[in-house]
Amino acid sequence: MQINVSQQLKASIGSIRNYEISGMVDIAGDGGSSLVQGEVRLMRTDRGILAKGILHTEVEVTCSRCLSLFSCPVTLNIEEEYFPTTDVVSGAWAPLPEEPGCFSIDEHHILDLAEAIRQYVLLVIPMKPLCREDCAGLCPHCGHNLNHGACDCPPQDADPRWSELRGLTLASEVSVNKRKGTE
Numbered sequence: 488m489q490i491n492v493s494q495q496l497k498a499s500i501g502s503i504r505n506y507e508i509s510g511m512v513d514i515a516g517d518g519g520s521s522l523v524q525g526e527v528r529l530m531r532t533d534r535g536i537l538a539k540g541i542l543h544t545e546v547e548v549t550c551s552r553c554l555s556l557f558s559c560p561v562t563l564n565i566e567e568e569y570f571p572t573t574d575v576v577s578g579a580w581a582p583l584p585e586e587p588g589c590f591s592i593d594e595h596h597i598l599d600l601a602e603a604i605r606q607y608v609l610l611v612i613p614m615k616p617l618c619r620e621d622c623a624g625l626c627p628h629c630g631h632n633l634n635h636g637a638c639d640c641p642p643q644d645a646d647p648r649w650s651e652l653r654g655l656t657l658a659s660e661v662s663v664n665k666r667k668g669t670e
């Protein structure tokens with residue numbers, strides 16, 4: 488995810504370069520890597536380089552219902568300004584603006600998108616991921632993953648205490664309907 492921007496830093500403000508991105512990034516910071524692909528447009532600003540692009544990748548998340556790991560495709564709408572740490576012409580050290588968490592271009596004029604990608608992924612991961620829309624979840628009694636078929640637990644209807652209650656509910660619904668019918 489590294490782009491050498493030394494030439495673009497010498498270009499005039501407003502100059503634009505487009506890059507096709509395809510590479511591996513350690514998104515979770517655990518030594519693994521995910522394929523990140525997309526397009527990034529870099530624009531020379533008065534202070535540095537504005538990176539704007541749409542990137543696609545997949546992240547491993549845990550289903551909130553059945554607790555299985557699955558790959559969740561995510562789209563990142565990245566827009567970040569990168570500031571040089573070294574003046575590209577003189578080689579002199581250039582102070583970064585006093586903005587918390589701003590992204591920098593290193594002394595070799597490399598703009599690295601990896602950190603921005605990591606931060607944007609955190610923003611788009613769903614709070615309660617589902618492996619599929621109709622995930623059946625786990626059996627509350629034995630913990631069996633019901634996506635793999637039914638377990639051996641007796642069905643809820645077999646509990647006599649519930650069936651009695653259900654009969655009561657049905658009876659009251661019927662009487663309500665009857666009352667409505669007579670109006």
Ligand SMILES: [Zn+2]
Binds near residue numbers: 551554623624
């Ligand atoms: Zn699930």
Ligand SMILES: [Zn+2]
Binds near residue numbers: 627628631
């Ligand atoms: Zn069960």
